[in-house]
Amino acid sequence: MATPENNVQVDNEVQVVAFKLRDEEYGFNILNVKEIKGLTDITRVPFASDFIKGVINLRGSVLPVIDLKKRLGLQNTPYTDDTRIVIVRSDDIEVGMIVDAVTEVITLDTAHIDAAKVVDNETNRFITGIGKEDDRLIIMLNLDAIIGLQEE
Amino acid sequence: MDTNQYMEMFLEESREHLQSLNDGLLGLENDPEDLSILNDIFRNAHTIKGMSATMGYTKIAELTHDTENVLDLLRKEQLKVSEDIVDTLFKCVDSLEQMVESIGEGGPEDVVDVTEIAAKLSALVKGEAAAAPAAPAAEAPAAPSIEYDDTDKDVINQALGSGMRVLHINVALTESCVLKSARSYMVMNALDQLGDVMKSIPPAEDLEQEKFEHSFDVVFVTDAEPSTVEETLMAISEVDKVVITDVAEELKAQEAAAKAPAAPAPAAAPAAAPAPAPAAAKPAPAKKAAAPAKGAEKKAPKGSQSVRVDIEKLDNLLNLVGELVINKVRLEQIGITHRLAELTETLEQMDRVTTDLQTVVMKVRMVPVGQVFNRFPRMVRDLAKELNKEINLTIEGEETELDRTVIDEIGDPLMHLLRNSLDHGVEHPDDREAKGKPRSGEVALIARHEGNNVVIMVTDDGKGINADAIRRKAVEKGMISQEEADSLNDADAVRLIFLPGFSTAETITDVSGRGVGMDVVRSKIETLGGHVDVETKVDEGSVFKIKLPLTLAIIQALLVKVQEEMYAIPLGSIDSTINIKQEDIKTVQNKEVIVLRGQIIPIIRLGNILNVPTQEGEENDDIFVVVVHLGERKAGIVVDNLIGQQEIVIKTLGKLLAGLKVISGATVLGDGRVALILDVSALM
Numbered sequence: 001m002a003t004p005e006n007n008v009q010v011d012n013e014v015q016v017v018a019f020k021l022r023d024e025e026y027g028f029n030i031l032n033v034k035e036i037k038g039l040t041d042i043t044r045v046p047f048a049s050d051f052i053k054g055v056i057n058l059r060g061s062v063l064p065v066i067d068l069k070k071r072l073g074l075q076n077t078p079y080t081d082d083t084r085i086v087i088v089r090s091d092d093i094e095v096g097m098i099v100d101a102v103t104e105v106i107t108l109d110t111a112h113i114d115a116a117k118v119v120d121n122e123t124n125r126f127i128t129g130i131g132k133e134d135d136r137l138i139i140m141l142n143l144d145a146i147i148g149l150q151e152e
Numbered sequence: 153m154d155t156n157q158y159m160e161m162f163l164e165e166s167r168e169h170l171q172s173l174n175d176g177l178l179g180l181e182n183d184p185e186d187l188s189i190l191n192d193i194f195r196n197a198h199t200i201k202g203m204s205a206t207m208g209y210t211k212i213a214e215l216t217h218d219t220e221n222v223l224d225l226l227r228k229e230q231l232k233v234s235e236d237i238v239d240t241l242f243k244c245v246d247s248l249e250q251m252v253e254s255i256g257e258g259g260p261e262d263v264v265d266v267t268e269i270a271a272k273l274s275a276l277v278k279g280e281a282a283a284a285p286a287a288p289a290a291e292a293p294a295a296p297s298i299e300y301d302d303t304d305k306d307v308i309n310q311a312l313g314s315g316m317r318v319l320h321i322n323v324a325l326t327e328s329c330v331l332k333s334a335r336s337y338m339v340m341n342a343l344d345q346l347g348d349v350m351k352s353i354p355p356a357e358d359l360e361q362e363k364f365e366h367s368f369d370v371v372f373v374t375d376a377e378p379s380t381v382e383e384t385l386m387a388i389s390e391v392d393k394v395v396i397t398d399v400a401e402e403l404k405a406q407e408a409a410a411k412a413p414a415a416p417a418p419a420a421a422p423a424a425a426p427a428p429a430p431a432a433a434k435p436a437p438a439k440k441a442a443a444p445a446k447g448a449e450k451k452a453p454k455g456s457q458s459v460r461v462d463i464e465k466l467d468n469l470l471n472l473v474g475e476l477v478i479n480k481v482r483l484e485q486i487g488i489t490h491r492l493a494e495l496t497e498t499l500e501q502m503d504r505v506t507t508d509l510q511t512v513v514m515k516v517r518m519v520p521v522g523q524v525f526n527r528f529p530r531m532v533r534d535l536a537k538e539l540n541k542e543i544n545l546t547i548e549g550e551e552t553e554l555d556r557t558v559i560d561e562i563g564d565p566l567m568h569l570l571r572n573s574l575d576h577g578v579e580h581p582d583d584r585e586a587k588g589k590p591r592s593g594e595v596a597l598i599a600r601h602e603g604n605n606v607v608i609m610v611t612d613d614g615k616g617i618n619a620d621a622i623r624r625k626a627v628e629k630g631m632i633s634q635e636e637a638d639s640l641n642d643a644d645a646v647r648l649i650f651l652p653g654f655s656t657a658e659t660i661t662d663v664s665g666r667g668v669g670m671d672v673v674r675s676k677i678e679t680l681g682g683h684v685d686v687e688t689k690v691d692e693g694s695v696f697k698i699k700l701p702l703t704l705a706i707i708q709a710l711l712v713k714v715q716e717e718m719y720a721i722p723l724g725s726i727d728s729t730i731n732i733k734q735e736d737i738k739t740v741q742n743k744e745v746i747v748l749r750g751q752i753i754p755i756i757r758l759g760n761i762l763n764v765p766t767q768e769g770e771e772n773d774d775i776f777v778v779v780v781h782l783g784e785r786k787a788g789i790v791v792d793n794l795i796g797q798q799e800i801v802i803k804t805l806g807k808l809l810a811g812l813k814v815i816s817g818a819t820v821l822g823d824g825r826v827a828l829i830l831d832v833s834a835l836m
Contacts, residue, residue, distance in 0.1 A: 045805070
């Protein structure tokens with residue numbers, strides 16, 4: 001499950017790896033993030049779902065990579081030096097996510113995370129809530145839905 | 153008591169013993185007079201009884217106990233081996249198997265109702281008027297005394313002073329006891345309930361590791377009656393004898409002996425703490441009994457030592473070797489790119505080592521196919537009886553080895569092929585006689601090496617498969633059109649039986665012919681990287697031939713390029729590579745074909761099938777074609793470039809990408825990039 005165990009959470013706080021997709025900021029719970037990696041060769045996989053960019057070699061094991069912007073229905077932008085692959089893990093599935101840039105690890109007060117009701121469209125099911133920190137809005141993502149384990 | 157840690161061992165050994173019971177009974181059926189087979193059977197049953205009782209499975213223990221009674225009478229020749237008895241014994245083994253399997257799946261042991269069998273067994277025993285005399289109890293040897301040091305004596309005196317009893321208990325387990333550590337654990341546990349164990353010989357750790365013969369000594373402080381203690385201990389199964397002496401008296405005797413210098417030093421001490429038996433010696437008798445009893449000729453017990461290893465550890469080892477191979481290939485490429493002669497030389501050495509290492513790891517994972525084959529004689533016997541046919545099953549090449557993962561999967565397809573041969577292949581004895589064949593049908597299961605493959609064949613001398621009947625059936629079922637059927641040659645027509653939903657049996661029997669037959673066999677074997685084919689001649693019989701790769705994890709492959717993408721084609725399915733011109737490609741019924749050595753083979757353009765994004769560039773007039781084969785069928789795969797032959801380590805694509813067509817896996821290349829492995833059978 002994407003919802004973390006409580007062992008790292010202090011009181012009502014949750015640590016989030018924040019990253020950028022176009023101009024918006026998104027986040028995964030840090031407990032689901034395994035590592036962050038620069039862009040490497042991605043091998044296209046024929047017949048796979050369109051949001052799966054391909055597979056990469058992560059120290060000898062083969063890992064699928066999801067094009068997160070495509071998955072969330074955002075417009076594509078070219079890769080830059082800031083483009084990263086965030087390796088996340090849910091249950092026993094490990095997968096990489098292509099993001100435009102990783103910004104920081106941020107601690108959010110759970111009281112400052114609103115249930116996702118503002119964005120009421122298709123992508124809603126990928127979102128668990130929206131965190132507020134000062135002036136920034138961080139969209140918390142539902143990892144299981146993105147990986148596609150919770151079928152639509 | 154916590155018996156979980158022994159569960160795996162119990163299950164595995166039970167299965168082994170049940171298998172040898174099966175083998176033994178089959179042998180007995182053929183040769184009812186052979187006493188050595190009976191003895192083997194008896195030993196096996198006895199071990200199962202002991203183990204199950206230890207684990208607390210009383211139902212299994214009871215049933216084996218009843219079985220043993222019958223076997224005992226047979227052994228003493230007070231009962232004659234008859235078909236009825238053998239059938240009953242087979243039923244017992246079946247029930248036991250079901251119980252053990254149920255336990256293995258975490259279920260209860262009493263999944264089968266054994267009352268009927270139990271009744272039958274006791275009827276067999278009672279039918280024999282002369283009841284077997286009870287085995288005379290062996291002379292009880294006196295319990296060896298223990299030497300006590302000063303600290304011990306202090307504790308003993310203290311206990312005696314406070315009105316407790318200090319007892320020296322010698323517990324002897326039965327000779328056949330297998331889980332000795334579990335037993336001793338139970339004994340200690342029982343004692344703990346009654347008082348305190350002061351010391352044990354050998355010490356507790358040695359007891360846990362089974363470093364003792366069949367008895368051990370305990371000094372026990374309690375306020376319970378010695379008789380109560382004895383009763384409690386005797387209630388634990390496989391405890392053969394319990395000898396209790398009072399320590400206070402022992403001490404007195406020892407002091408007396410010490411005072412008389414002429415008296416020999418208590419020789420008992422070393423006997424009480426026997427040198428730990430070599431661990432390997434212990435399982436030996438069980439192993440010997442587990443070896444299939446082959447008639448009267450028995451192999452001399454070999455001094456081979458073996459270790460049971462969790463398959464997961466082996467998988468891990470194989471993965472690591474895989475990593476090593478990847479890195480070796482990478483180093484080789486660096487050596488070539490930078491022209492480092494010294495590095496290349498060293499790598500050649502290393503290559504030899506890694507190749508050896510790989511072979512060894514592969515070999516470790518190999519198990520003889522006999523493990524799968526040995527359950528078939530029994531199945532064939534039962535099935536032949538059910539179908540009223542006479543079958544003579546021959547098994548060859550049981551020693552041929554295959555990867556463990558293949559072995560685990562190959563059982564069902566083989567069983568299906570055998571059932572098929574028996575049900576559809578071999579005719580009824582009367583029909584056979586009418587055709588001038590011997591009454592009993594010959595069915596053979598043969599395994600052997602063929603190059604880098606293992607071939608398993610199921611042959612019969614039955615009625616064979618009628619190609620015309622197959623054609624008719626296929627058209628009837630709408631699987632192919634009449635024209636298609638007519639254009640097929642006989643061999644191809646017979647292959648239609650491997651298509652889904654095909655079953656030729658006129659009547660659906662319990663045995664085979666439910667329409668989920670051959671296609672399941674085929675798909676199972678293809679997932680194992682092998683393939684199955686059939687040769688048949690009407691009235692002479694059929695041969696089903698399964699070809700399997702020796703190993704699944706590391707293969708030789710040809711790397712090809714389509715535009716900028718790299719793919720690996722397993723070498724096992726490649727026939728040849730050829731270089732043709734654009735004009736060599738002809739079209740037949742709108743399909744592209746080429747003519748290769750007089751054979752017309754269809755062309756597959758890999759780029760189109762895989763939707764490879766096309767890049768601008770001049771059309772190359774030279775076309776590379778990789779000719780692949782699947783059984784007898786061939787196809788030419790058009791690629792843009794041939795990169796070369798390489799050893800690749802197969803990796804799965806994971807859950808997320810499972811079930812993709814055409815792609816069977818991935819591999820990491822020397823330069824760190826990932827190449828996908830093509831599934832040739834899905835392309836054709």
